[in-house]
Amino acid sequence: MTRAMFVIVALVVVSAAPSVADEAPISGTVKAIDASVKTLTLQTTVQGKTRDVTIVLKPETKIVKFARPTEPGKTGFVEQQLALSDLKPGWFVSVTTKHEGGNEVAEIVTVVLEKPR
């Protein structure tokens, strides 16, 4: 029984590795925004191949961009919350996602560049 548990634990650890690592961010150019179904389609390039990835946004998904603070004397950047409707095609974003039910579900959408590259 103990031996079997060892083997099971080992297999679980190994099989879990790719799914954990698969949550690396997806970055790309915003190709389309569908506010009705709350999806975001990104054009991404992966190892030389360009493809479109559709990402589902949930109510708790954060969309942020960073800007310089306007208060005098403050340095660094401040985080600004955006709505899905604020995003524009052509912007370059990076999205942290999770796999849920076969979909890529966004946790945080970070605006990297606000204009077409």
Added chain:
Amino acid sequence: MRTKLFTPLAIGVLGLLVGLWLVRPPATRANGDKHEENGGHAHVPAPLEYADVHVPLSVWTDPAMITRGKEIYATRCAVCHGDQGDGKGPAGVALPLKPPDFRDKDGVAEMRDNYWFWRVSEGGQVEPFKGKGSAMPPWKSELSVEDRWAVMAYQHTFSGHHGPHVPWEHPESVAMGRDIFAMACVPCHGVAGKGDGSVGAMLAPRRAPQPRDFTSAEFKFRSTPSGQLPTTADLFRTLTEGVRSGGGPMTIGLRGHRIMPSFQHMPVEQRLEVLEYVKSLNRGFWERSEVQTVAVPVPPTLTPERLTRGKQLYADAECLACHGARGRGDGSSAPTLKDNRDLPIAATDLTRPERFKNGARPEDVYRTLVTGLAGTPMPSYGDSLEPDQAWDLAYYVLSLSRGGRTAEAGFR
């Protein structure tokens, strides 16, 4: 007994699997190689169109340029690259392909100035960065050349290196080219690139041509005006095509009467790397203010009238003094010709275009006429011939071989 063996074995296997899992790099969907994920740069040379863009030496330490670069950096770069240049700006940390850490002195030292300028100018729009999903925007349409230099000068300050960012300060930036040079070029061009390799002298004993001294200012094969250094594209052309010429016994077997072999089978990236090393032997490539090239117009149609005018120019420009009336390299001055090393040099036999060192297409001959061949008695006619006259003469020169058929065919 079996239980005693199995338990340590199972623990060992489990430990190995956990270890492999821990060291396994994260699977990325938009990233490049690990070096770049860690905030580095790609080990690729700048393409030819950027290869000659060397940042003026004074820029790197000019306080005004650094201040100007800091202002631009703060508004356009810091959100990804970080206020401290560590690649950890708030938007940068969210990217799969991390921005480089400019505080990494070794990493920065490996980046050549033309590579750096290329990256700032083109961003992630070009390969290999595009294929890796780089988020870097191209700044060439928004920032002037000077602004891009200023940003680079400011970014350079993060590395802690004081002084110009040049290969003689950072030999590691040309290490790959140096290794290729050691394998492929040293026998003729010598360890220091002075053209004094052990094999070189045997190629054409006690006469020209001898291997080029890369530390001198004289390069024969150029598209630049007389007295100037060549472009990287000129060097690339010579490296790719080799140099045609009859030589001594050591050149037997070099295909096509080449005294310098063609390196066309060397991968383009390696040819560019070795040229970056070759240029590093001559500071003039960094000290010239701008790179001018001689325009080579589209070859006009060859007509009998053009050949007649060319024949007259051949006499008027005193070509026959060296090359002879029939172009066989037997003019009255030919026996006395010497190169800049005081070595006897033969006037080119114009009836043998397959041995023209600078190429034998009409545009090659045109270029040779207007730029001259530095270090040899062949002068530049760039100031004395109009472009149309240069074409007349180029076509006449080519007509001296094989009954003029070469001129029409374009010999290469």
